[in-house]
Amino acid sequence: KETKLISAMLSFVADSLLQPYPEYTSFSDIICAFHFAIQLKSVEVTRFKELVSVIPEILEKIDLKNTSGLPLDVTAVILSLNALDSVNKEQERWLISKLHRYHQVHHVIDTTIYSCEHESVVEKRPKWMAIQAVHMFIETVVMGHLKYFNKTVPYSNRVQMFMSRSGDFTKKSTLKKIELVLSQMYKEFSTTHPEDSEAFAQSCIRFYIEIISKLSMGKTAPEDELIEKLLDTVFTTGPEKEGLETKDLTPFLKSKNDSVPVVRSFLLQLLLQNNYERTREHIKTYFEKAQSTLTIGGYDVLIQLQILYSQLYEDSLFERHSNLDDKNKLQMLIQVVTDSKTRLLSLENQLTENENLTLEFLECVGGIRFALHHYTDWINDKYCRNATEDTRLHDRLQGVISELCLQKSLNTKTRGPQILLLKLLFRKYGETGFKKITADPAMSWVLPESVSTPSHVHLVDHFVIYGIIYCNEVKILICEAVTDQIFHNLKSFKPKTPPAMVSLALSIFMEVTQTYTKAINDKTRVPGHVIQEIAKFVNSSRFSPDIKRLMSTLVNNTFHGEGKVPQLFARPDQSLINRIYSSVVVHVAAGFIGKTDHLLRPFYMMLTNPIILEHAYLPAMPEDFAEDARRLLGGQYYKCPNGHIYLITECGRPTEVKNCAVCGKTSKQSVPIGGTEHKLIDNNEVFIRDSKPDTGYILGVATMSP
Secondary structure (H helix, E strand, C coil): HHHHHCCCCHHHHHHHHHHHCCCCCCHHHHHHHHHHHHHHHHHHHHHHHHHHHCCHHHHHCCCCCCCCCCCCCHHHHHHHCCCCCCCCCCHHHHHHHHHHHHHCCCHHHHHHHHHHHCEEEEEEEEHHHHHHHHHHHHHHHHHHHHHHHHHHHHHHHHHHHHHHHCCCCCCCCHHHHHHHHHHHHHHHHHCCCCCHHHHHHHHHHHHHHHHHHHCCCCCCCCCHHHHHHHHHEEEEECCCCEEEEEECCCCCCCCCEEECCCCCHHHHHHHCCCHHHHHHHHHHHHHHHHHHHHHHHHHHHHHHHHHHHHHHHHHHHHHHCCCCCCHHHHHHHHHHHHHHHHHHCHHHCCCCCCCCCHHHHHHHHHHHHEEEEHHHHHHHHHCCCCCCCCCCCHHHHHHHHHHHHHHHHHHCCCCCCEEEEEEHHHHHHHHHHHHHCCCCCHHHHHCCCCCCCCCCCCCHHHHHHHHHHHHHHHHHHHHHHHHCCCCHHHHHHCCCCHHHHHHHHHHHHHHHHHHCCCCCCCCCCCCHHHHHHHHHHHHHHCHHHHHHHHHHHHHHHHCCCCCHHHHHHHCCCHHHHHHHHHHHHHHHHHHHHHHHHHHHEEEEHHHHHHHCCCCCCCCCCCCCHHHHHHHHHHHEEEEECCCEEEEEECCCCCEEEEEEEHHHCCCCCCCEEEEEEEEEEECCCECCCCCCCCCCCCCCCCHCCC
């Protein structure tokens, strides 16, 4: 039935596409149009297939003739949610287990139900929110207290019954009912199990915060009354009603105020991620309350608040504009930089202040940081990958950024857009890439007058993997000739092994060929008479014809001769990427000529006699999906006390304590991992993926990766 449904839908789409275009007469035109129709519907079909694979009973109820003109995936979502309406009380326990299936396709339902504004879809959103809420309760409360399973499962049924009647989670009344239900549960639990009442309370708080972040302020904007309630919860009146105090975001009304005022960045982040224009007044209220409350902490605390707001505003821009295509994103960045510069100049009186900065000023700073981060990504395409696509919009962006960085009233020796861009470039591309970028006269504006950089970019010497032969026996002879003009040691050198000859060729490339990339008037460039002396040594040597020809090419920089590759020709305007390619080509050529180079022997055999390797295996690194998983799921890696790696997804900060699965499996130990309230357990630590390569390898030792 599923195949028939998809076939019928595609046939209908193709027919409707072709009908307005009678010029499609040839078979190839029809095939092209049909493929185009399939491409348009591929996302819809993929979502539909995912839903059916997890909830197959959808097929029993779907009727293609009566879908109200809705896409197939939207119809499937509506039917899957309708299936929960008919559940009676005897089936409630079965319902809890069934919710897990819905969670498997939550991304499909979530995307579909909020991308369609049809009346029949919108009316299902509260139902979907209720399903998500029950699943959140099971994950955060029930699974966190498995030894009280018989106690907490009825709680989940109670939550399900309440959620099905509560309606819209974006309303204040719904949130107050949730607080009432959680307070009643906590009171019951603490009466029967006082020893674990605090842990249960923390689980309830995590559930409450998830409700707020994912349902109340997740997909749709909440009502103003709900935001005002959250602000009143976080900033509350002190016991003597003198000034405001801060308080944790909790469903329990009797929770204590903070002894020292604390910035609740969680609520501020939610406000910024929401519809910004609509919630701006609430953000202003939050900022005013925070500033008046934090005066107790002094000047440093206010500065922390201002930095936090600027960074969160920058993050919200990344979130809001993540789906733009390149053209629209560039136009948006140009507008952000232009507007921010104009607004900052109008707020010139705040440029010299460190205190009492307005929201508008901090938003300008966040907008500029956002634009500069994107600009550094484009620089990578231009200077490190030699991108050739149309760069007119990029050039406009560079123009407005250069004007911003050269505006004296916005930049000082220690701070401002120019200093920030300098730090971002150096941090992202390192010394070599940074020097290459700033060597371009068109990028001279990046460097402040107080900072200078050498005009030449040094190529990193990767040939040191040859060890003593290269570093201590051969290269030192070329260096003596180049720097000190001592030639007698070089002329008396007689390499007896192929690795020694290969090392000599590579040394000539690094110390002689690379001198051609320096400007003619550069004082560090190797003098012509030194190059002539080295050339005489090569021509008079008794090397093999192949290695002698290679060395002569390297000394005289004759890659650009007839039949050769011009990209390998060393010259001052040679791009960094082509210089790196040159080093790879020279390395491979020298290794092939030497033939006994243990690192390159397999590649030599591939080119000269590949049949030998038909049944051979080459040592390689195993494919590592850990970083791909982190990028997909978000979050941060951590280590348990015994060194086992685990991942906390989403925000990457711990919100619950569990036991290490590896420790439990291997040594039968219960080793706690994670933490609560974004605080990591003391004996756990952040894991930084920093593989250090061994000699002869690029990727390092396999056991160093999780």
